[in-house]
Amino acid sequence: MANGFWDEVQWRGLVQDFKPGTEKIFNDKMVTAYIGFDPTAPSLTIGNFMQVMLLKILQSKGHRPIVLIGGATGRIGDPSGKSDERKLLDIEVMHANMKNVEKQVRKLLNFEEGENKAIYLDNYDFYKDWNILDFIRDVGKHITVNYMMSKDSVKTRLATGLSFTEFTYQLIQGYDFKHLADHHDCVLQMGGSDQWGNITTGTELVRRTSDKEVFAFTTPLLTKPDGTKYGKSEGGNIWLDPEMTSPYKFYQFWLNSSDEMMGPLLRRFSMSTKEEIEALEAEHAAAPEKRLAQQFLAKELTCFVHSPADYDSVKKVSEMLFNKKMSKARLFEFANQDFIAISKEIPAFKVDMSKEIKLVEMLNETQICASLSEARRAIKNNAVSINKEKIKDTEYIIQSNDLINDRFLFLENGKKNKILIEA
Secondary structure, eight states: OOOHHHHHHHHTOSSSOOTTTTGGSSSSSEEEEEEOOOOOOOOOOHHHHHHHHHHHHHHHOOEEEEEEOOTGGTTTTOOTTTOOOOOOHHHHHHHHHHHHHHHHHHHHSOOOSSOOEEEEEEEEHHHHTOOOHHHHTTTTGOOOHHHHHTTHHHHTTTTOOOOHHHHTHHHHHHHHHHHHHHOOOOOOOEEEEEGGHHHHHHHHHHHHHSSSOOOEEEEOBOOOOOOOOSEETEEEBSSSSTTOOOOOHHHHHHHOOOOGGGGHHHHOOOOOOHHHHHHHHHHHHOOOGGOOOOOOOOHHHHHHHHHHHHHHHHHHHHHHHOOTEEEETTTTTOOHHHHHHHHHTTTTEOOOOOOOEEEHHHHHHHTTTSHHHHHHHHHHHOEEEEEEEEEETTOOOOOOGGGGGGTEEEEEETTTTEEEOOO
């Protein structure tokens, strides 16, 4: 029998607000629960990923998750947590975003087999054949303006302006819950803490229009020790799409997490058991300089979100860029796809290698050295290496046998200046 979900999410620190009685619904039957995702970007972020992990934990405990993509709500824009009106997305852009997000969630959850296999739905299908007058009559009649005005997402926007379009968002999301309750026996909506107002509109609409009882809970915002939102790097959002955040950058993000964040991160993002995570937390606390927790989580999430093959490639990129003891022989063991992965992380140049090229000219043309004289000085100072092998000859001519796999050349000038040449 499905059980243990509520204890699990409480231990993981995933519960902030919840409707009384929510904690009791998981004890003796399979629960169907949903989270909505608006397609406002072409990829999910780490913030969305925490909600996907919540659905994955739900499914692992024997319950059925519903992923609801906002084909309708995405056309309106959620005012929650926003100080200004959202720009409405072009419909074609939104549809492209939806396809990308669907691909990501289908990889992360089980939609294929079992009684509790996940369900993927588009809420546009709930409204596309509905007359606006009927919607106002059938839904708007049951939720008062006073009730809608009491929501924080509305109150915080009154000073700067809130359009009628955004004002109606909570009615749409509220009806989503009613539709899922009526047609899919869904009794629980989950989401981030900023969604509490929208979610409770749904529970209220169901209460006023049926004899069903539905429930809700939200997760707390994941923050850094200084109180700022977690999930961004210096380059911006960390995306789950490998074209927007490469597997290497994704891996490095988790690997570079601070020690004080490792407890919350392990509990909210790792699918390891309570016993395994607590043992790792203790091991990390005893020797934080080993960064065991960071390495463990970075590996688990890179394999899960991307693939084990991507993780292997990421490790090779890291080895190539940071391992001072790496040998030329080891570099020649790398496959072409490893160098293609590396080319996304450091400057890469295509060079015609059909004719002889002096090393100093290569250093200058690729701007790793500002001039030929600077290139010669760098070589004399023992700072330049080709494929991890120091070059001391200022007249050195790059040979075809310098190319790895007859195609790649790894060139370094000191610790920070690294480039990849592709013939």
